[in-house]
Amino acid sequence: MKPHYQIIIIGAGPAGGNAARIAAEAGLDVLLVERDERPGLPLCCAEGISVAGLGAFIEPDPVFIANEINGLKLTVAGGKTVSFSPKDTIGYVLDRPVFESYLVDEAVLAGTDLLLNTFAKGIKLDKGQPAVIELVQNNTDFTIEADFVIAADGVESQIGKMAGLKTELKLKECETAIQYRVSGIEVEPSVLQFFVGQKYSPNGYIWVFPKSSDCANIGVGLNPGEADNAELRGYLDSFISENYPLGKVDFVSCGNVPKFIGFEILGKENLFLAGDAARLIDSLSGAGIARALHTGKIAAETILEGIEQRAKCSEIQRRYRKTIEKEIGWDMRVFQKAYPIVRKFTEADWNCLAEFLETYLKNQKAESVNPAALIKSALTTAPGLLRLARHIF
Amino acid sequence: MLKIELAACLSCAGCIALCPEAALFLTSDSLRVNQGECTLCCLCVKFCPVTALVIDGKVRLLNSEKE
Numbered sequence: 026m027k028p029h030y031q032i033i034i035i036g037a038g039p040a041g042g043n044a045a046r047i048a049a050e051a052g053l054d055v056l057l058v059e060r061d062e063r064p065g066l067p068l069c070c071a072e073g074i075s076v077a078g079l080g081a082f083i084e085p086d087p088v089f090i091a092n093e094i095n096g097l098k099l100t101v102a103g104g105k106t107v108s109f110s111p112k113d114t115i116g117y118v119l120d121r122p123v124f125e126s127y128l129v130d131e132a133v134l135a136g137t138d139l140l141l142n143t144f145a146k147g148i149k150l151d152k153g154q155p156a157v158i159e160l161v162q163n164n165t166d167f168t169i170e171a172d173f174v175i176a177a178d179g180v181e182s183q184i185g186k187m188a189g190l191k192t193e194l195k196l197k198e199c200e201t202a203i204q205y206r207v208s209g210i211e212v213e214p215s216v217l218q219f220f221v222g223q224k225y226s227p228n229g230y231i232w233v234f235p236k237s238s239d240c241a242n243i244g245v246g247l248n249p250g251e252a253d254n255a256e257l258r259g260y261l262d263s264f265i266s267e268n269y270p271l272g273k274v275d276f277v278s279c280g281n282v283p284k285f286i287g288f289e290i291l292g293k294e295n296l297f298l299a300g301d302a303a304r305l306i307d308s309l310s311g312a313g314i315a316r317a318l319h320t321g322k323i324a325a326e327t328i329l330e331g332i333e334q335r336a337k338c339s340e341i342q343r344r345y346r347k348t349i350e351k352e353i354g355w356d357m358r359v360f361q362k363a364y365p366i367v368r369k370f371t372e373a374d375w376n377c378l379a380e381f382l383e384t385y386l387k388n389q390k391a392e393s394v395n396p397a398a399l400i401k402s403a404l405t406t407a408p409g410l411l412r413l414a415r416h417i418f
Numbered sequence: 419m420l421k422i423e424l425a426a427c428l429s430c431a432g433c434i435a436l437c438p439e440a441a442l443f444l445t446s447d448s449l450r451v452n453q454g455e456c457t458l459c460c461l462c463v464k465f466c467p468v469t470a471l472v473i474d475g476k477v478r479l480l481n482s483e484k485e
């Protein structure tokens with residue numbers, strides 16, 4: 026450990042791990058700081074990711090892949106079930122603690138210094154000066170300086186907040202979620218299942234993401250702005266007792282799935298936010314692993330280019346925002362606009378969407394389906410849904 | 419007073435994102451609350467997926483006495 030680094034990355038999740046790996050491989054002097062003893066724990070995730078979402082950033086490796094997925098199934102309470110089953114693999118269920126350790130190991134192999142069990146409790150930014158990070162490890166306080174900081178501190182996003190960015194979430198901008206790892210059940214091992222409608226969740230959904238043919242991550246989310254979080258667990262318990270009465274709950278996890286709230290919180294001075302810390306997550310599905318890998322990569326590459334060109338921080342910030350807007354902006358905004366509409370879907374609306382999907386997905390190849398384009402198309406062309414989205418898109 | 423039921427809390431950090439006062443923080447050990455900063459706004463209580471946050475009975479009484 027040194028008193029000064031070119032980049033300090035706070036948080037060893039997918040955003041921070043990938044940023045550290047890329048920055049260190051490019052030869053930068055990098056420190057990665059993680060509060061927990063082991064990256065990826067506690068697990069707050071259903072571990073699903075698309076083939077493209079993983080493959081664009083890291084070579085898929087059986088070491089961290091629990092299961093391959095080649096189908097999706099949406100069930101509407103008291104109504105339709107629609108399936109998408111292309112022949113090829115479309116996604117994976119990861120083993121996230123192993124995945125995170127893998128990313129961190131790669132970063133360390135490339136030369137990253139790693140501090141585990143270390144909490145970043147403060148940051149001082151001063152124009153033209155290195156950032157000062159206040160750290161605590163085993164009750165000992167110390168500071169380290171850095172030319173650049175990547176805050177990849179996940180949903181809590183306190184580093185950005187301390188620096189004056191408005192990362193705080195309102196109740197309507199998040200989803201409260203609980204998940205059980207259930208074993209001793211029979212599940213279709215290669216199909217991700219989604220259950221929607223009042224019976225499952227008042228304004229979210231239930232997911233069944235199989236880890237194998239007898240074990241799955243089964244969870245439920247709801248928006249606590251409009252529904253009662255105290256009832257969350259009840260939805261999951263009734264679903265499991267109805268569908269998997271013999272299932273054994275191995276462990277419980279929970280978490281906050283933030284909504285995208287705009288590109289105004291990507292950074293300031295020499296501080297850059299990536300992944301959940303910047304709320305870069307798909308508002309509809311809650312998928313954030315791929316966005317975290319992606320924006321961690323963009324942050325590291327933009328800083329690297331800035332260092333090489335001796336660019337001003339304001340210029341690096343401008344480029345960071347421009348690249349993010351170009352690469353994921355359109356999709357993020359479609360999901361952001363669709364979320365408040367879909368959150369209020371009635372069962373009739375869900376059935377209408379299911380009918381639309383049935384026709385839309387027939388004979389589609391997996392790689393030609395863009396989820397954001399699909400949802401926009403549904404909301405602007407399905408006759409039963411037009412009334413909801415007319416003024417939005 | 420805001421009470422954290424440590425036996426129920428799963429350290430997901432989700433509540434921290436909502437606190438307007440930055441009164442909650444998760445160290446390497448557990449979730450803590452800085453009582454001096456907490457305004458008892460209840461946002462974190464309304465969020466927690468496992469209802470590990472509660473406003474202590476005494477304070478609720480005090481509040482209702484005030485009303």
Ligand SMILES: Cc1cc2nc3c(=O)[nH]c(=O)nc-3n(C[C@H](O)[C@H](O)[C@H](O)COP(=O)(O)OP(=O)(O)OC[C@H]3O[C@@H](n4cnc5c(N)ncnc54)[C@H](O)[C@@H]3O)c2cc1C
Nearest residue numbers: 036038039040060070071072073145179280300301313314
């Ligand atoms: C219940 C649930 C299910 C989900 N399922 C899926 C899914 O199936 N697919 C999907 O794509 N996404 C899913 N998500 C979203 C996904 O988990 C996140 O989008 C993703 O983890 C974001 O990665 P990140 O690197 O930005 O942050 P994180 O993975 O949250 O990592 C942040 C890291 O920073 C550390 N940290 C925080 N503050 C500090 C500090 N001050 N000092 C030091 N270290 C700190 C934390 O300990 C943590 O390790 C789910 C989320 C939830 C809650």
Ligand code: SF4
Nearest residue numbers: 427428430431433466
């Ligand atoms: S939201 Fe609940 S479970 Fe998660 S850290 Fe806060 S108190 Fe603990």
Ligand code: SF4
Nearest residue numbers: 437456457459460462
């Ligand atoms: S009650 Fe409000 S102020 Fe107190 S810790 Fe919870 S969110 Fe923060």
